[in-house]
Amino acid sequence: MKYLQIDHVSKTFVKGSKQAHVLSDITLTIDKGEFVSIIGHSGCGKSTLLNLIAGLTDVTSGGIVLDGREVNAPGPDRAVVFQNHSLLPWLTVYDNIKLAVSKVFGATKSRAERHDWIMQNLDLVQMSHAADKRPGEISGGMRQRVGIARALAMEPKVLLLDEPFGALDALTRAHLQDAVMDIHARLGNTMIMITHDVDEAVLLADRIVMMTNGPAATIGEVLTVPLVRPRDRIRLASQPDYVRAREGVLRFLYERHRLVEAAE
Amino acid sequence: MNVTALKRKLDLTPKPAAPVVALPPRNSDRLAPWRKRGASLASTVLPPLAVLVVLLTIWQVGASGEGSGLPTPVQVWIDSGFLIMEPFYVYGSQDIGLGWRVLTSLERVAYGFGLAAVVGVLTGAVIGQSALMMRGFDPIFQILRTVPPLAWLPISLAAFMDSGPSAIFVIFITAIWPVIINTAAGVRAIPQDYRNVAAVLRLNQVEFFCKIMVPAAAPYIFSGLRIGVGLSWLAIVAAEMLTGGVGIGFFIWDAWNSSRLSDIIVALAYIGGTGFILDRLVGWIGRVVSRGTAG
Numbered sequence: 001m002k003y004l005q006i007d008h009v010s011k012t013f014v015k016g017s018k019q020a021h022v023l024s025d026i027t028l029t030i031d032k033g034e035f036v037s038i039i040g041h042s043g044c045g046k047s048t049l050l051n052l053i054a055g056l057t058d059v060t061s062g063g064i065v066l067d068g069r070e071v072n073a074p075g076p077d078r079a080v081v082f083q084n085h086s087l088l089p090w091l092t093v094y095d096n097i098k099l100a101v102s103k104v105f106g107a108t109k110s111r112a113e114r115h116d117w118i119m120q121n122l123d124l125v126q127m128s129h130a131a132d133k134r135p136g137e138i139s140g141g142m143r144q145r146v147g148i149a150r151a152l153a154m155e156p157k158v159l160l161l162d163e164p165f166g167a168l169d170a171l172t173r174a175h176l177q178d179a180v181m182d183i184h185a186r187l188g189n190t191m192i193m194i195t196h197d198v199d200e201a202v203l204l205a206d207r208i209v210m211m212t213n214g215p216a217a218t219i220g221e222v223l224t225v226p227l228v229r230p231r232d233r234i235r236l237a238s239q240p241d242y243v244r245a246r247e248g249v250l251r252f253l254y255e256r257h258r259l260v261e262a263a264e
Numbered sequence: 265m266n267v268t269a270l271k272r273k274l275d276l277t278p279k280p281a282a283p284v285v286a287l288p289p290r291n292s293d294r295l296a297p298w299r300k301r302g303a304s305l306a307s308t309v310l311p312p313l314a315v316l317v318v319l320l321t322i323w324q325v326g327a328s329g330e331g332s333g334l335p336t337p338v339q340v341w342i343d344s345g346f347l348i349m350e351p352f353y354v355y356g357s358q359d360i361g362l363g364w365r366v367l368t369s370l371e372r373v374a375y376g377f378g379l380a381a382v383v384g385v386l387t388g389a390v391i392g393q394s395a396l397m398m399r400g401f402d403p404i405f406q407i408l409r410t411v412p413p414l415a416w417l418p419i420s421l422a423a424f425m426d427s428g429p430s431a432i433f434v435i436f437i438t439a440i441w442p443v444i445i446n447t448a449a450g451v452r453a454i455p456q457d458y459r460n461v462a463a464v465l466r467l468n469q470v471e472f473f474c475k476i477m478v479p480a481a482a483p484y485i486f487s488g489l490r491i492g493v494g495l496s497w498l499a500i501v502a503a504e505m506l507t508g509g510v511g512i513g514f515f516i517w518d519a520w521n522s523s524r525l526s527d528i529i530v531a532l533a534y535i536g537g538t539g540f541i542l543d544r545l546v547g548w549i550g551r552v553v554s555r556g557t558a559g
Contacts, residue, residue, distance in 0.1 A: 054464065055463075056460055056463055056464075073466075074460075074463040074464045075464065075466055076465060076466065078464070079464060080460065080464055082460065082461075084457060086455075086457035088461070088476070088480075090480075099475065100465055103466065103471075154464075154465075
């Protein structure tokens, strides 16, 4: 069954008399529980595509349907983990998640149930020890964990991750990738992750959507990653399927769709 | 290596007797933070105190000459020392200490400034939301904010016909502009990320205002409020020229009309001191409230 359907979507930004045709004719269907990575060079509009799915930006033409309902506004059923965590710095870790939980489950869960749900999500990302800290008092990796917990706490139909680990160091990134894989295995969420890291895409995704370069970027190729789960980053490195998938993405990015900086 | 280690070990053995020797320095250590605090207090209090003494001396010397229009500090003390020493006397409904007068004026400022704060933050929040409104309103606010309090008096009187509300309006209209301008600037400066969070959570206007806008813009809002409270206190003399009664502003006007220069000087000191405290108070509240935002 098609869970999320992106149908001939185009996006043109208009600012005064200037027009920027960012995305052109994007068609993609994603099944429930699937993990899809979207990869492409910077400026190809992959974040725009995520914003369209999130409803933060309106489509110019085409349509997006999630679970039988058209996407035309942002909502907690499409929770976003933002690139720079976007936690509110004046709230504690607990209160940041509480803001989301109170809004989404204010009517359906009792106060005690909401508290348990907040703590459960903090446990999921191993951050319950820092519940009373403010975002300024914890490390970048921890903040991103809290950002994931906040998104998960909304119990979204689709979890959208916008280059969530881009600003983190390699070790922390590996930890968080494992955490995301673990969460995906346990909860079976549908996840869409924007990334520019080939290894990350291959390690995490069931399918990798490769975008051509802008302007008017579109989907160049979709690669299915045939690796069984749970995946182990160390053992994967020597598996032929992994190497082949990695090579496929690299070829796409650096041979057929090399970023030409002089295009301006 | 072994020998030195052995020596160290040997050195350690007689030490059990040492704690007796170690106690006195520990005692002085306990006093050290107090001494440090005393030193830092002295370094902040002594320089302004020294400058004050120098200025008073210059004033004393300068105003001592024959036919000087200004009373010397000593003369002020002789004439009006009573006002300084007894801020809270009550001899009749019109004859009360300067402390009471300041409180009366503060009440008036509280109405005017409180209104300016509420209206200013709300207006600034609405205007800051839209670039078009900002472009339309900002130049007008920039012009209105430079109008001095006294200039608002006639218009205020004409509009309200009554001195009480007019006085509060003068304070209000003087203080509101920096509050609006700063709040609008603060709202414009809210990062898109926070707006996205609010959009994903589907926060309504009121929730967005309370949970995102006010805390995110708090540093801007409070710098506006701080300027505003200063201005509203500046307007008190102008406002009380209208109302009469027992305020500190009217006291100056009244003292001038009966040529009590020494009283005016004392009242000036009261006004300055109160203004300083108000400024610090709002600054402190702002720091406490916006602690999280800055971090």
